[in-house]
Amino acid sequence: MAGLSRDDVAHVAHLARLGLDDAELARLQGQLNHILEQYAILAELDTEHIAPTAQTIELENILREDRAAPSLPVDVALAGAPERIGDHLVVPAILADQTT
Amino acid sequence: MAAGLRDGEFSSRELVDAHLALAHRQAAALNAWASFDDARALAAADAADGRLSAARRVGAEALASLPPLLGIPVALKDLVVTTGRPSTAGSRILEGFVGPYDAHIAERLDGAGAAILGKTNMDEFAMGSSTEHSAWGPTSNPWDLARVPGGSSGGSAAAVAAFQVPLAIGTDTGGSIRQPAALTGVVGLRPTYGRVSRYGIIAFASSLDQVGPIGRDVRDTALLLGAVAGRDERDSTSAPVPVPDYAGALADGDAAVDALRGARLGLPRQYFVAGMEPGVEARVREAVAALEAAGAEIVEVDLPHTRYGLATYYIIGPAEASANLARYDGVRFGFSVRGGGVLDDYLATRGQGFGDEVKRRIMLGTYALSAGYYDAYYIKAQKVRTLIKGDFDAAFRQVDALVAPTSPTVAFPIGARLDDPVAMYLSDACTLPVNVAGLPGLSVPCGLSDGLPVGLQFIGRPWDEGRLLGLGRGYEAITADAPWRGLEPADLAALDDPATPPAAGRLAVLGR
Numbered sequence: 001m002a003g004l005s006r007d008d009v010a011h012v013a014h015l016a017r018l019g020l021d022d023a024e025l026a027r028l029q030g031q032l033n034h035i036l037e038q039y040a041i042l043a044e045l046d047t048e049h050i051a052p053t054a055q056t057i058e059l060e061n062i063l064r065e066d067r068a069a070p071s072l073p074v075d076v077a078l079a080g081a082p083e084r085i086g087d088h089l090v091v092p093a094i095l096a097d098q099t100t
Numbered sequence: 101m102a103a104g105l106r107d108g109e110f111s112s113r114e115l116v117d118a119h120l121a122l123a124h125r126q127a128a129a130l131n132a133w134a135s136f137d138d139a140r141a142l143a144a145a146d147a148a149d150g151r152l153s154a155a156r157r158v159g160a161e162a163l164a165s166l167p168p169l170l171g172i173p174v175a176l177k178d179l180v181v182t183t184g185r186p187s188t189a190g191s192r193i194l195e196g197f198v199g200p201y202d203a204h205i206a207e208r209l210d211g212a213g214a215a216i217l218g219k220t221n222m223d224e225f226a227m228g229s230s231t232e233h234s235a236w237g238p239t240s241n242p243w244d245l246a247r248v249p250g251g252s253s254g255g256s257a258a259a260v261a262a263f264q265v266p267l268a269i270g271t272d273t274g275g276s277i278r279q280p281a282a283l284t285g286v287v288g289l290r291p292t293y294g295r296v297s298r299y300g301i302i303a304f305a306s307s308l309d310q311v312g313p314i315g316r317d318v319r320d321t322a323l324l325l326g327a328v329a330g331r332d333e334r335d336s337t338s339a340p341v342p343v344p345d346y347a348g349a350l351a352d353g354d355a356a357v358d359a360l361r362g363a364r365l366g367l368p369r370q371y372f373v374a375g376m377e378p379g380v381e382a383r384v385r386e387a388v389a390a391l392e393a394a395g396a397e398i399v400e401v402d403l404p405h406t407r408y409g410l411a412t413y414y415i416i417g418p419a420e421a422s423a424n425l426a427r428y429d430g431v432r433f434g435f436s437v438r439g440g441g442v443l444d445d446y447l448a449t450r451g452q453g454f455g456d457e458v459k460r461r462i463m464l465g466t467y468a469l470s471a472g473y474y475d476a477y478y479i480k481a482q483k484v485r486t487l488i489k490g491d492f493d494a495a496f497r498q499v500d501a502l503v504a505p506t507s508p509t510v511a512f513p514i515g516a517r518l519d520d521p522v523a524m525y526l527s528d529a530c531t532l533p534v535n536v537a538g539l540p541g542l543s544v545p546c547g548l549s550d551g552l553p554v555g556l557q558f559i560g561r562p563w564d565e566g567r568l569l570g571l572g573r574g575y576e577a578i579t580a581d582a583p584w585r586g587l588e589p590a591d592l593a594a595l596d597d598p599a600t601p602p603a604a605g606r607l608a609v610l611g612r
Contacts, residue, residue, distance in 0.1 A: 076200045080198065
């Protein structure tokens, strides 16, 4: 498997919404490629007819009674908010590019 | 301790005061704690003393019926969310975060009358095997302050080993309870996936994470497991499986050895991996010989896909983590950088808020889940997961439990593996297949190599924690007179010496 280029690493960082500086990108490129080399061992196994396992204890249809219960008060739920106005979270404008 | 409280030898207040004083005094030297909550711990102690004296007036029966952890100090790993106390998961992105509700296990411990002293240090978001990846600095090992305590529950294990607290909660995603327990010479149990509710536990990898107890012996560990285990409808992955009386089922002395007589124990050939230290292998083989001499039947078994465990784990874990950690957006809670527009705010918040190891895993996971690689990495790993689980299923048709090393090495020096993530990941080679298969695993101390603790691991069928604890208790009984049992961590005195440099300074000394 071909290794990750510097651009590949920058692309993945963008997908992950991680702002990384040049030194971090360079270090990660080396480290990620070294780790990906370890993954290559899995190619030794023929798994064409093996079903994937996502969950080990095979629980099915865990149901509970549907009953009303108090929810968190707004003040408690928003207590950790970096920025708020009244009962609302302040979020960055997502349409800023179109409006400026 | 519980007996001392019931007999009135000392009060819970005295017990909690003494532990808090020790933990505070050694806080900088060991760095096992992320935060303390003295006021709440002392309030719990006073409430426990009230219940104890009321019961004492009624009589012996009332005293005996009190919950076993009443008035006993307990520590929580810093990813157990509690109101009124910060929960940071060792991350700058959660600096100062105080949860809006109590985790299920915190409610259970409060209900049992335990006194929660505070939160213990950990690798950021439980990603690591050394507790060096904490935004609050590394934790030291009480056996040698220049070495790591293992991780990610290294603060919990170090605090228990240093007698700062008798019991602590950890979490185990790839070995994060068992490996630090082994490296600090204490007992740690990773329960079956689904045994303990994760409601209010800050998530790392949702198909692998499980909450469990750390204690100085098997009985204490069993008590703490019993206090937190069981179905909780707020966590749909917590299983509706009955919880036995773990501690009540344990015997003492010769009777404890009965658990070993006739037990069929599998010794997995593949767990004596390349890179295992000879001293560790020697201690584990001696322990296995002792189990055999006590009447256990030792059968060599094969877990042929063990060598694929590391790659499988390091695809599934990071993939799940990259999804779980998407919630740290700087908008709803936690660290936040503002002022650059929505995308720049995300990049800056996450780029500055997360540490190196967390970024590495998010990158790995994002890559493994990204278009074009999903089948090659993520689905492939899930298929290999089926094979690894199949290995264990086959072994458990032959034997009652497996016995193996917990960690291939003793505690390594602080800084030694920070530049080589793959070497760090190998620390968990003997523990992570257990998580991949969702099984319970118990680590108990089995002696020293070069003056540092070695752990013996028992691995069981799903829901078979009781058998593992019985085996561990039996092993304690047959080694009760071993010279190493009487030894305390070598650096306990240094922890009390004001001239000892703080743990946080140890990485700086290494030029980081």
